[in-house]
Amino acid sequence: MNDPGSAVKVERDMYPGINAFVKCVADSVSRHTQERDGKPRARSIVPFEKTDVKPDGADDLDRVDHMVTGCPNVGPVIKPDYAMALCLIEAKYSQNGQTDAYEQLARYSRNIYGSQPHRRFLWGLTVCGTLVRACLLGNDKIYASKAVDVSEPVGREQLVGLFVNWSLCESTRVGYDPTMWRDDNGEWTIKVFQNGTPHVYSGLEMVFQSYSLLGRRTRCFVGTTKAGGAEKEVFIKDCWPRVLKDSAGSPRDEVAFLRHIHDTLGADANLAGKYPMLEVAGLVQVPGRGPADVDDTTTAAMADLVMSDTAPPDAMPLREHKRIAMSPVGEPLQTVDSPDELIVAVCDAMEAHTEIVRRCGILHRDISINNILVRRTGDMVGGMLIDFDNAIRLDVEHVAAQPDGTGTLPFMSVGNLEESQVKLTALDDWESCIYALCWQGASGVNDDDQERPRDKPLKQILKWRNGSKADIATDKRAHMSSTSLFENHILAEFISGDARYQPLEDLVERLHKDLFFNPGASLLCHGCYMGKEKAKALQNGERPQEKQYDFGVDINITDPFARRAEIADKIVDDLMKTFREARDRAIKRLYPTRRETISE
Template sequence: MPGSAVKVERDMYPGINAFVKFVADSVSRHTLGRDGKPRARSIVPFEKTDVNPEGADDLDRVDHMVTGCPNVGPVIKPDYAVALCLIEAKYGQNGQTDAYAQLVMYSRNIYGSQPHRRFLWGLTVCGTLVRACLLGHDKIYASKAVDVASPVGRELLVGLFVNWSLCESTRVGYDPTMERDEKGEWTIKVFEDGKSHVYGGLEMVFQSYSLLGRRTRCFVGTTKVGSVEKEVLIKDCWPHALKDPADRLRDEIAFLSHIKDTLGADANLAGKYPMLEVAGLVQVPGRGPANVDDTTTAAMADLVMSDTAPPDAMPLREHKRIAMSPVGAPLQTVDSPDELIVAVCDAMEVHTEIVRRCGILHRDISINNILVRRTGDMVGGMLIDFDNAIRLDVEHVAAQPDRTGTMPYMSIGNLLQSMVDRTALDDWESCIYVLCWLGTIGVNKEDQRYQRANTKNTIYSIHEWRDGDPKIIAKKKRGHVGSLANFADAILDELINHEKYKPLHALVKSLHRALFFNPGASPLCHGCRADDETLEELQNGTLPLEKQHDAKIGPSFTDPFARRAEIADKIVDDLLDTLTKARDEAIKRLYPTRRETISE
């Protein structure tokens, strides 16, 4: 049996293979239909072991994996696209922790390769002890260890493989609302009011490699509107279920519906935000709305190797799909910094309108959430993904400060979970970080290669915004943006030194000044900390009147972020004006023979 008398992991693989094949052959013999073909799912191993599987985004070698897909002939090299579960083996029982770590690390590739996968299974084999693992959205469970050197242990493991062979596809983690036709093309169903809308020609444009959380994936699909094929962007995700009806005010579908109703007639904003087409909860045949209760928890209860239920209930998540139009491309498909400026300006223009006319704050401005759209030879931008948005007219944001967004682009207040109200300024701060990031590493792959070839520096200040404790990242950002000199030294001097990047340099510098050192605000609102000398003058009554721009300024208002939040509308006007002027100049450079703007 696996691991019974071996000291090297690779010596365990033949025994694992033989065991899986034995069970598969036995199941096939006992489930033959009248046509002589097996009616059970065939759980078989791959012939090659300890290799880098097809479909990996890294160079890691997995010990073993099994597939549940029908095949003719031997299954040779492991392929993440058809993997049912991974197997990590250690020759000693003290290797359990490492086996778990590797299983979690490698399994993420299955999500990247299987668009119809809802949750994952895994096995660890340490000596003769085997554990089955269920990798869910919020937690990872492992069964009790069974010793396959004993008859009871082997019986339990056989039972697991038999269950995988005979159960419905949903219980091994597959989504029945996504199917592949005879040509190998995927179709997907999007549900609304109990009806399903089928989209074909599916192409994955955003993969999810995350084991935990929403696991958002995006596809481009097509449907016929009359005799015309229409493309839509389909978002597939698993947000937490909103149990309280009042929480529906924070539902992305509700946001998109409200935005459509409010801005749909404004031709100047068309194409700059996602227009809702169809949206709703995924309906699993025979079960109704799909959620974690009918997948992961139920599957765990069916795990024959476990003698106990999960120790605590997992958070309930809902499986949602949203079809939207138009379809955009990733931000880093721009051809130049000028195209980047145009795309970002369009996104922040509609962001401002959504805040002011819809009362919705986005709260997750990032590289992934601004798309590029092309109409003929013209370029534009689109703001997407309202997962983390909030209704400003209903909720007091600072009452329950949370941390939302993408780490490198989060505002300082967001990182610190500050009690200062979240305003549009937080998203504008994120916008500045997006421009700093792409201005430093390059707006596309070609410029990234140029940057690597023409600079000795490969570690930049912006890399300190990427990983680690949020409070430490906030401290780093304070140091980088808290003064004009620090910003020039830490950020501006590290932007790509090329003529075509000069307008982006100027824009980043102007936006930084307009946000953190707005000339229309009191000096107490400048930077990231109150100026002690100015505060002392204010307290002593010696601060000149020309410096007291805001009548509300007082000794108790020493937090620049709090002070700027109170005059956010005025600062947003300055920021948008700065960005719009930069867009108009970029358009002149991009289209010297054309005078009209994108919106015209």
């Protein structure tokens, strides 16, 4: 940390001073907190020796200025590792670099969540000149303290106090979850609660990592429990959903949705394994985090420093830390061996989706490559639709806002991106399904295909990921607005020179026509843009009225998305028929000796 009048003009000149300060505090804490047997009573908050490097466990190429750890170690900690990080430190030699320091701290810290599945929240520090700010990174906001000037004794005293508190406080106060831990063999164990009773699952295998800094931060695992003396594998979801209610005042609760789905569809053997079966579910119970802790002196001291100039607490949305254990167990969609396996898996998921909409009145609203799993039974492949966090009841919510950024940008429908007031139907999710299939077709259905060299770089489809929601919606409207534009801009970016991808391209082309240019619907239902010319074309008799799905629909509705919503059930029938036919052909290619198909 440099004096304003010093000759320090680059960040790297600050690193030795920061390291020396952290080590000094750690040594002092260690000397003052040892028991008689020499066992330390405090965690050791120490820096990694190397600075300005890419840490292990990163999913990007960014270099981190500093990283400190609270893990017990023998000897110096050399190479930074996100799996061991307590917090990051972002340094700027000028006090004018505060905004950049915040931005980099937030961008880099997300990797800690990806490497530490038991982190509930994160800490960070920014050092700009001699001004230090502590940051608390939560699900919805990043809080920053008032600046502490370490060129003055009172500032150094406050910063020392923060490190001492980190050294002495319980693990929950630095962001660790005591209901999830790793044993001496490196294996993770987790507790899933139901009605306050913990159910323990061990041997966790990470299925889906969360690199998200804000929002639900959904993580998924496969765990094992012993039931009746036999081991059983379950799929475990850990997330922080917002507490929301529908327009009728009832909670939007994934657990309640799953129970209703099972009660309604459980006897249908054709849907077995295509949606999750609820095993155990409930809110995470963290020991010792009750009202009695409010006046704890450690908490108060840390809050004085870290929370002093933040927004009022009532500005924060209410979230619940929830865990759900489900069966059967699936694998990420990216584990498919071929485009044919992808077609089978996604078709199974959309088959479940269709029946859940029609027979349960529940709309998923978040179709993406992360929310469809692959199931393998013997040599057979199938698919399963998961994650009903954003689902709604269609009988009470006809138009719904997007309170938590519903969906994943590349896969969100135009209506969701624009927060449209068009009637909610299954067509939004089918649109998302098409985008997901396009994404896999262009980037590759698995890691091996994604790493293959390309003839030309992706360009158009990447527009679905970059920019604001409005920008992405504009690009999607353009891409989907005609069959020629869709073929020339999106299908043209599918992996070429591989015959395995042709059936996937053919399927996507047919699904696009079924949804956006359905031959049974009038011209008013076609495309993505409103316009009087469509009404004129219809009135001029370009298509006989009696053959159109939307005969009788108000001709003044010229928004094609709104008109398609009026005939959603019939369009879904066409989409599902197309998908089942493609699935049956894929099964025959995958299993040429098998005589019957799933649809039969």
